Amino acid sequence: MVDYRGVRERVNVTIEDGTITRVGGEVEGDEIDCSDLVVMPGLVNSHTHASMLALRGYFDDGELEDWLKRMWEAEDKFTDELMYVSAELAVIEMLSSGTTAFVDMYFNPNQIKDLSEKYGIRASAGYTVLRGLDPEEAVKKTRSLGKSDLFTPVVNVHSIYAVGLDALTRVRDLLTGGERIHIHVSETRAEIFSVKKRYGLFPVELLWREGLIPHIQAVHLGWVTSWEIELLKSSPGVTHCPTSNMKLATGGSFPFKEMWEAGVNITLGTDGPASNNSLDMFREMRTAVLLQRHSYWNTWVKAQHVLRASTMNGYRLFKVNGGLIEPGHVADLVLLNRYDLVPALNNRTISHLVYHLTGNSVERVIVRGRMVYRRGMFEERKRKLVEKLEEILAGRLREV
C-alpha cells in the first residue's frame, strides 16, 4: 500500500501561525469542535483555466482541435469584467469544494492574484505565451506580479504546437531563478505527429534536449513513450487531467503506474470548466482511478495514489510543506460532514473521500490556519455573480 497518512481520526490538531504544530494531546487556545467532522488536507487543483467558466456548456461535442478553435473565437470577445466575474465564481466553486491551492493558465493572472488574496486561497498563475503575447513580454509581466504569501507567479506557455519551439527556448533563456513553466504536453495524437514531423523528436524528448524538463510542469501526457517517462523524473511535477482527456476524446492514457514507479511527482487537475465541466477535485480523484483501472485492466491504481497526488504532490509543486496532517506542515485543512461518509467504519475513510464524496460534503476550509470557508458563506455573493455573468454573456456572447 501507499504510505499515506493524510487522514487522521479522533485526534486533536494544534495550529500556530498557519502551521500544524501538534497532533494529539490537549489543545490550548481557540478550539473548533470537530466531533461531527472528518479532517483531511486541502486539495490542490494543479491545472485549470478559471475564467473559462463563462464557456462551461457552450461547446461540448468537438474533439480537441475543433474545440480549441471554438474556444479561441469566443475568448476574443472576452472583457476584463467577464474574466473577473468568471474567475471569482470559479474560486468560490473551488474553495467551497475543498480546493486550497490551484494553478491557473489564462490571460488574467493579475485578477487571479487579487482573488487569491481576497478569498485566502493559494494560487499560481502568470501571463500566457500564445497568440499575440511574446515570450519577453509574458515573462516580464509575470515577474512583475510578484510573490505573496498565497500567490506564486508561474510562466504559462500554451503548448509546443501552438507557440513553436523558438518561443519556448526564448522563455527558458529569460528564466533567472526558480520560475516554473506550465505547459500542455502530449495531449493528442495529432500533437505528437506534428511535433515529431517538425522537430524529429517526441514532445518530451524535445523538451529534454532543450534542457527544459527541470523547469517544466507538463500537463496531460496522454501519449508518451516509456523512455519519455524516464526523462520526466527531474520535472517538478506532471499533471493528469482525466476528465478533460475523456470528454475531448483524446484517447491515449496518462501512464500513471509507470510514472509513479519511476518516482515522477504526479499531480491532478480538473482542467478548465469548459472541458470538464466541474472544478470539484473529489470528482477528479474518482475519475482518475476509474480511467486508470479501465486502461490497465487491473486495480493497481488505488484511492491512496490519487489522494496523495491531489494533496502532498500538489503541495510539492507549490514548494510548500503540505498535504499531511503532521507537525511542520501548513494548516491547509478541509473539514467534511461526518454523516456523508457512510458507513464510516473499518478504515474506510480514504475510500469514501475518493469514491463516494463530492465537494458538497465540505463544511469548512482552512488555509494557512485561517478559516476561509464555511458552508453557505458565499451563497448571496454567488447569486449576484451568476446574474452578472449571465447579463454580460447575453450581451457579448449572444451569438456564440
Add this chain to the structure above:
Amino acid sequence: MVDYRGVRERVNVTIEDGTITRVGGEVEGDEIDCSDLVVMPGLVNSHTHASMLALRGYFDDGELEDWLKRMWEAEDKFTDELMYVSAELAVIEMLSSGTTAFVDMYFNPNQIKDLSEKYGIRASAGYTVLRGLDPEEAVKKTRSLGKSDLFTPVVNVHSIYAVGLDALTRVRDLLTGGERIHIHVSETRAEIFSVKKRYGLFPVELLWREGLIPHIQAVHLGWVTSWEIELLKSSPGVTHCPTSNMKLATGGSFPFKEMWEAGVNITLGTDGPASNNSLDMFREMRTAVLLQRHSYWNTWVKAQHVLRASTMNGYRLFKVNGGLIEPGHVADLVLLNRYDLVPALNNRTISHLVYHLTGNSVERVIVRGRMVYRRGMFEERKRKLVEKLEEILAGRLREV
C-alpha cells in the same frame, strides 16, 4: 442530434392524478413557485443492489472474481435488520439525488417493496436465484410480492456463470405473464470464456437460443460481439454500469453507439454501492459519456444520449409512460437549484445536467404527482440510520 425534450424552461406544468396534463398556459389549483428552479424528469437507476451500502468502502481493490468472493463471504453474515437499514439509507440517497425509480437485485425484495411504499419511490425487485435459492422458490416468492402503484416484481437471476443454464431455463419455463428476468451478462472476459467453453456459445447467443432475450434485462455487456448486439433488439432493455465496470477493472466497453443505432433500449445503472461507490445518477450519466468517448476516441456519445437512457428508456423498462415533460406522461419530476447551473444560457441546460451537476443540486422530487422529497427532509432520519448501521456493523462485521 438526439430528439430529447426532457427539459423545459420557463413554462407552467399542470399535474392531475399523478400525470402531466398540460404544459404551458395558466395553472389552476395549487402551485409551486419554480422561478428559482429548473425542472427535469426523474432519473431511473436501472441496476443496483441497495443493501450493499453496508459494504461501501469495505473492499475496493480487487477484480470482479476476488471482489465477489469477498462480498459473498461478508453477506453470509447479513441479518434482516442490517439489510433493512442499509436499503433505507440507499433509498434516501437515491431519492435525494433525483432518482425516482430503481431496479434492485438482492435478497430482500420484501423490504424494498416496503421502502418503496414508505418513501414513495418506484422500485422493481425480486428474490435472486443464487446459492441456496432454487428457481421454483425464487419465482413463487417473487410473484407473491405482488404489484402495487409503485412496486413491480422482477425475477432476479445472478448470472449464467453463477447459476448455470439449467436454472435459467427453469426460470423461463415458470414465467407465465410479462415478468422480466434481470441478470448480469457478459461482464468480464473470464465469464465469456467459461460460458463459451461450457456451452459453445457466447452468453447473449446462448440466451437467444433459449428464447430468453424478450424476457431479459441484461446488465453490463462489456464484452459482446457485433452479432450479439443484433440479437438484443427484442430485449425490453439493457443496462450500462460504467463506474462499476471501471472500478472493478473489467476492461472491455459497453458498445453504446452500435446498441443505440441498432435501436436497443439502453438504460443506465449505478450498480451497488460497494462497486460504485455512489448511487447518484448524475455522476453516472457523466461517467458514461466520459467512458464512451474515451473508448471510441470520438465524441459521438453526447449528453442527450445518456440523459435519455436515464429517463425515457428507464421508464420504458418499467412499462410506464414517463421521462418527458409532456401531457400524458407520469408526473415524476426533479426540481433543481437554478443557481447551480452556471452559466444557464444559450441552451446549456442539458450539458449542465450531465457534466456539471451532482445529485446535490436536487431541491425537490415529485413521484406520481406527490412531493416525496424536499432538501433537508431526511437529515435527522439519516443520522439515526447511519449510527444504527455502524452499531450493527461493529458487532457483526467487526472482523471483515
